[in-house]
Amino acid sequence: LAKTTQPISMDSYEGQEVNITCSHNNIATNDYITWYQQFPSQGPRFIIQGYKTKVTNEVASLFIPADRKSSTLSLPRVSLSDTAVYYCLVGDTNAGKSTFGDGTTLTVKP
Amino acid sequence: EAGVVQSPRYKIIEKKQPVAFWCNPISGHNTLYWYRQNLGQGPELLIRYENEEAVDDSQLPKDRFSAERLKGVDSTLKIQPAELGDSAVYLCASSLGGTGRQETQYFGPGTRLLVL
Numbered sequence: 770l771a772k773t774t775q776p777i778s779m780d781s782y783e784g785q786e787v788n789i790t791c792s793h794n795n796i797a798t799n800d801y802i803t804w805y806q807q808f809p810s811q812g813p814r815f816i817i818q819g820y821k822t823k824v825t826n827e828v829a830s831l832f833i834p835a836d837r838k839s840s841t842l843s844l845p846r847v848s849l850s851d852t853a854v855y856y857c858l859v860g861d862t863n864a865g866k867s868t869f870g871d872g873t874t875l876t877v878k879p
Numbered sequence: 880e881a882g883v884v885q886s887p888r889y890k891i892i893e894k895k896q897p898v899a900f901w902c903n904p905i906s907g908h909n910t911l912y913w914y915r916q917n918l919g920q921g922p923e924l925l926i927r928y929e930n931e932e933a934v935d936d937s938q939l940p941k942d943r944f945s946a947e948r949l950k951g952v953d954s955t956l957k958i959q960p961a962e963l964g965d966s967a968v969y970l971c972a973s974s975l976g977g978t979g980r981q982e983t984q985y986f987g988p989g990t991r992l993l994v995l
Contacts, residue, residue, distance in 0.1 A: 801981040812883070812970050812986025813922065856921055860981045869914075869921030 773857045778874040787844045789873050791857030794838050802833060802840045803858045807872070813856060817842070844875075852877045881905070883987035885971050891993045897959035900990045902971030904952070909976030911948060912984060913956050916968045928954065929976055961994045968992070 774792040781787045793802070801820050805813035817824055819831040819840070830843040844851055854872040884903040892898050904911050909930050914922035925944065927935040930951040939946065943962070948954040958965055968989040974982035 803981060803983075805984075810988070810991075812972065812989055813984075814986065815983045818981070818983065858981075869923070871919070871921050 772868075773859055773870045775855075775857055775870060775873045777871070778876070780876050780878060781847055782878050783848055784846050787847050787851075787875060787877075789842045789844075789855055789857075789875065790839055791842070791859075792839045793857070793859045796837050796859050800837075800859050802831065802837075803860070804829070804831065804842045805856045805858065805869075807854045807856065813869075816855075847875075847877045849877050849879060851875065883971055883973055883985055885969075885987035885990055887990055888988065889991050889993075891995065892961055893995050894963055895960040897957065898961050898992060899958075900956045900969050900971075900992075902954045902956070902987060904954075904971070904973030905985055907975070908973035908985070909951070910974045910982065911954050912972040912974075913946060913954070914970040914972065916970055916989070918967075922970055925956070958992075961992075963994050966992055966994045 801818055803818040804816045806816050807813040817826055817829045817831045819833050821833050821837060824831045832841045852875060854874050856869050856872040858869060883905055886901050890898055911928040913925045915925055916922045924938055926933055926939045926946050928948045931948050944958055946956045956969060968991050970986055970989045972984040972986040974984050
């Protein structure tokens with residue numbers, strides 16, 4: 770299983786763009802990269818998934834360089850409600866073979 | 880569409896007692912996961928089901944933990960006997976299954992277990 774490394778915590782202010790980078794040096798050819806968000810007392814919630822280059826949806830963008838050894842989750846114009854733990858997962862095509870790390874705690878300040 | 884349902888939400892028991900958690904996945908989701916999440920850590924997979932078959936239970940402590948998904952829909956996770964170190968949040972998740980790629984997992988709110 771590909772091991773992921775993320776910063777333990779990050780601070781930001783409302784309205785700023787936040788970029789959280791995840792390292793996954795031993796990513797395999799069939800692995801996808803998925804990000805989840807978790808609020809206190811809730812289960813994780815899917816944010817975005819990608820395989821290469823750039824993926825964008827209504828809440829975030831995911832940037833993946835050509836070597837795929839890292840990925841960056843970009844949250845545009847964060848608000849206080851974006852304060853949460855963000856997890857990067859890397860896994861193969863067999864669903865469930867990915868492992869959650871300890872995530873990045875993002876704190877958005879007013 | 881209803882999400883993943885778990886019960887109870889909270890459970891307090893004394894050590895050596897049994898405890899059971901129930902999960903009802905999203906309708907039509909064939910894959911079901913049980914995770915354990917300790918405070919300040921990410922979820923740790925305990926067992927994954929494809930329909931009624933447990934396809935990955937390598938991280939399930941089988942001496943005290945058991946799980947079942949008899950009809951391929953809802954599932955029960957049991958601990959007997961519980962130990963102090965079992966205090967954690969137990970999360971259930973489900974996904975469509977059979978897509979051949981890393982699937983989006985939909986999580987329930989979890990059951991917070993406290994063993995005294």
